[in-house]
Amino acid sequence: MSCVFTLKQKGLKLTPQRRLIAEAIHDIPTHLSAEEIIIYVQDKMPGVNKSTVYRTLELLEEAGCVYRSRMGDGFVYHHAEEGHHHHLVCRKCGETVDCDEDLLASAEQAIADQYGFHVDLKHVVIRGLCQDCTRET
Amino acid sequence: MSCVFTLKQKGLKLTPQRRLIAEAIHDIPTHLSAEEIIIYVQDKMPGVNKSTVYRTLELLEEAGCVYRSRMGDGFVYHHAEEGHHHHLVCRKCGETVDCDEDLLASAEQAIADQYGFHVDLKHVVIRGLCQDCTRET
DNA sequence: GTGAATGCAAATGGTTTGCAACGTA
């Protein structure tokens, strides 16, 4: 996990809790809510506190190891190692699909060209209806 | 304000508070946070309660008169009368620019084609750096 | 040993809810 090195580089301490949190984000393929991360971590190391998890996630985000995006009521976390992509989430069944980064690249470019805005569309969470749920409606 | 008729159609009552809240959303050109709407309303009619504003906004959203999008910590409201468009918000100076709906239309189409997801990209709030703030960096 | 990291408990703050009083139709 490269974030381990990043932490060391920044002179931050490598605690078991931090290892575990980094592991959770690294190992689980989908993006995770803070609550899911807390459950994962507490399962392997009971007693780890919520605020430790939140603080570590903030740390990892600042270190560039983790992306955080809004999703529904809260945030969702995603490791930053495998390049960028977006997330399609079905608002009915919850199915999650990763989608290509390039999908929004043209929009990003158009926004820069037309409005001079420099936007950062990485790991955007887009809600909608998946194929199956569209059919069922 | 067409929402007034929509409310009537649904058998909902037209109270002064509701008129005022609809007016706020209709008259102010940018999208508004709940707090800004509360200030606007309380300025013209002191004593109106926060929860009335929240409840009315929910009502208007259900009635299709108002769009609600995530923005930063809370929500942002926008009347639904003038067609759709997106919002570029500078994360440094806060400047807000409306941008064309078509910007994301191609992405919407591509998502439908490639992933079968039917997404609804209306009044999306996109954060980034505006031209001036990009230069200053 | 020392400063950073953790656990705990309490605070935060935007939003929501329960309920009694009120006002529109």
Place this chain on the structure above:
DNA sequence: TACGTTGCAAACCATTTGCATTCAC
């Protein structure tokens, strides 16, 4: 009058913070 709507106060709840204790280095 009757039922929807409002104001008030309290609840919610994910996230954040203060502080004493603990631990990695």
